[in-house]
Amino acid sequence: MFVKQPYREPGGMPIIVAGLRSLQRIHVVVAPLIELGSALHVLGQPKHHGREEWAQNVLAGMSPVLAEQSRTWAWATQAIRATPFVRVTGNSDRNDFSGQVEQMRRIPARELANQLLRPVSGAGDPAAARKWGKSRGPAVTALVDALIDQPQAAVGRFLDFLAATWQEWFRDEWHTVQTDLVSRARQIEDIFQRFGGSAGLDCLDPAVSVRGNSVVIAKVQSRRHDVSRRGLAIAPSAFVHPHVYVANIPGQPLLLIHDAHPDQGVVPSAPAVLSRLTVLAHAGRLEVCRAIASEPRTAGEIAALWGMDPSQVTRHLRALASAGLVRARRQGRFVQYALEVEAVESVGVDLVRLLLR
Structure with missing residues (x-):
């Protein structure tokens, strides 16, 4: 789960x-x-x-x-x-x-x-x-x-x-x-x-x-x-x-x-949108996102397959997860990470909604 x-x-x-x-x-x-x-x-x-x-x-x-x-x-x-x-x-x-x-x-x-x-x-x-x-x-x-x-x-x-x-x-x-x-x-x-x-x-x-x-x-x-x-x-x-x-x-x-009749959808705050934009505005974190976009992977697997420093991959994943852009699941002794595709897609929509608000 x-x-x-x-x-x-x-x-x-x-x-x-x-x-x-x-x-x-x-x-x-x-x-x-x-x-x-x-x-x-x-x-x-x-x-x-x-x-x-x-x-x-x-x-x-x-x-x-x-x-x-x-x-x-x-x-x-x-x-x-x-x-x-x-x-x-x-x-x-x-x-x-x-x-x-x-x-x-x-x-x-x-x-x-x-x-x-x-x-x-x-x-x-x-x-x-x-x-x-x-x-x-x-x-x-x-x-x-x-x-x-x-x-x-x-x-x-x-x-x-x-x-x-x-x-x-x-x-x-x-x-x-x-x-x-x-x-x-x-x-x-x-x-x-x-x-x-x-x-x-x-x-x-x-x-x-x-x-x-x-x-x-x-x-x-x-x-x-x-x-x-x-x-x-x-x-x-x-x-x-x-x-x-x-x-x-x-x-x-x-x-x-x-x-007079507002929709009841969630309205993002400026800090929430800014946090996701800031997290994504980093080449290394985008590379990590690409690695887990199609299937869940562990931090170690990402580091090995993409030739990245393991500790840096872990830091990137933590930053992405804290912004709600990545989700984690435990698989035995492993922790796998998957991209929250809908959350990433919503960044642009939420930004426009916030600017128009």
């Missing part, structure tokens, strides 16, 4: 959300602008969401003008989203689309323009915004320059873009997903009320876990957010998969956007 060696995970690089015990309430948000941010992200990068056909259909139904505007504004909803797409509003009866847009109209143009520049200038530095805007091509360069130099006109273009997007396609999408998102939000709120915030957060996504007074999110990012004073909000989404998006806007509750 094969015995899988225990895997010990090294120190990590997750996102830590601390201060849960001080929260009186965790807000569950269902808002069209937050969901529009996720939908526009999918529209710009449909492949890793598995929604190429959906994106093609949406684009095919758009007017040429809106299609061009959508490409020009795509940077506002990618890895870092513009603030309007991740703002938590405290007034739930104004969480309809027209209400959210009306709230934006009341924001001074310069202030709203700075919020829109967040993806290219988190610190609000115009020079940085111009620099990184240029890296996105002429159309984005012109738009970023306009947000800095002519905020009133540029903000008007953004609001017109939102209105056209709602009118031409997102209104129908919102009506399709809204009922499901509201149902999921009520389910989470019910868990909060019956079992507490920790239980509710623990069920959001396989990448999200509660440890004591903190939430741990498996992402390739070392960040710590204390929500004891600022608050925490969560938003179920029909479009955010495969991501778990953490929006850190100063002066706002930390916002966690998660898949």
Whole structure:
């Protein structure tokens, strides 16, 4: 019988959300602008969401003008989203689309323009915004320059873009997903009320876990957010998969956007993936893997047949086993090692899942 060696995970690089015990309430948000941010992200990068056909259909139904505007504004909803797409509003009866847009109209143009520049200038530095805007091509360069130099006109273009997007396609999408998102939000709120915030957060996504007074999110990012004073909000989404998006806007509750119906597969942590990559990034260990890929062998047999130092083969096998890439079985007085083929195959898949998370 094969015995899988225990895997010990090294120190990590997750996102830590601390201060849960001080929260009186965790807000569950269902808002069209937050969901529009996720939908526009999918529209710009449909492949890793598995929604190429959906994106093609949406684009095919758009007017040429809106299609061009959508490409020009795509940077506002990618890895870092513009603030309007991740703002938590405290007034739930104004969480309809027209209400959210009306709230934006009341924001001074310069202030709203700075919020829109967040993806290219988190610190609000115009020079940085111009620099990184240029890296996105002429159309984005012109738009970023306009947000800095002519905020009133540029903000008007953004609001017109939102209105056209709602009118031409997102209104129908919102009506399709809204009922499901509201149902999921009520389910989470019910868990909060019956079992507490920790239980509710623990069920959001396989990448999200509660440890004591903190939430741990498996992402390739070392960040710590204390929500004891600022608050925490969560938003179920029909479009955010495969991501778990953490929006850190100063002066706002930390916002966690998660898949409304996540799969329950195991989500690898950054240390787990990094450990396997590190172990495999060695010519000698790869040679040992090749030796046991087709049939189990002992360390001595590997050393003899491949002309390797026995003690080094043993060290390689121990490193591979500790990373879960090799399994061992006792055969009388011998210990044979076999390659965990599925574990090796999963390294690339797990890496992509983690990077997209």
